[in-house]
Amino acid sequence: MERYALSKLVFALFVFLLSGGLAAADEEASTIEPTVECGEAPAVGTDAEGGSPKPIEDEVLALLYEENCAFCHGYDGTPILPGTPNFAEGERLEKCNAALLVTMKMGKNDMPPWEDVLSLHEQRQLLNFVRRFVAGEK
Numbered sequence: 001m002e003r004y005a006l007s008k009l010v011f012a013l014f015v016f017l018l019s020g021g022l023a024a025a026d027e028e029a030s031t032i033e034p035t036v037e038c039g040e041a042p043a044v045g046t047d048a049e050g051g052s053p054k055p056i057e058d059e060v061l062a063l064l065y066e067e068n069c070a071f072c073h074g075y076d077g078t079p080i081l082p083g084t085p086n087f088a089e090g091e092r093l094e095k096c097n098a099a100l101l102v103t104m105k106m107g108k109n110d111m112p113p114w115e116d117v118l119s120l121h122e123q124r125q126l127l128n129f130v131r132r133f134v135a136g137e138k
């Protein structure tokens, strides 16, 4: 009788662990974000696509930003679209370039993916551009 109770307990424990484990795995899958090695972030302005392309001129960069980003992120980094981080106050910019670039590339919630629109070089330069809003520069 005691042995039976024990095996029931072991079974219950097994089921508990199994279901707990599966639930945890589910949770992980639904909130999964690409792992980013921040330490390996390439310097903004270099290009893994090959070569070391010249930095994009400021006027061209500003135009790229105005055409693609400003209607959500605002002309000076103060958001227009609700839910958009305030770059003028440095929101999100504590994250490393590699992490921010993943969001830019793949998109997130209302942020569209830029992978097929802008080159990696352009994305990096735009991130550099966005970082300058904190200092109040344009």
Ligand code: HEC
Binding pocket: 065, 068, 069, 070, 071, 072, 073, 081, 082, 083, 084, 085, 092, 095, 099, 100, 101, 103, 104, 108, 109, 110, 111, 112, 114, 126, 127, 130
């Ligand atoms: C349609 C609106 C929209 C446009 C256009 C847009 N963004 Fe965003 N962006 C967002 C929103 C919303 C977020 C916040 C996403 C979240 O974390 O939920 C965001 C987040 C970001 C972040 C922070 C990413 C992170 O990992 O936290 C960066 C950097 C960024 N945008 C840069 C840009 C740049 C550069 C452009 C232009 C090429 C651009 N965005 C265009 C809406 C937009």
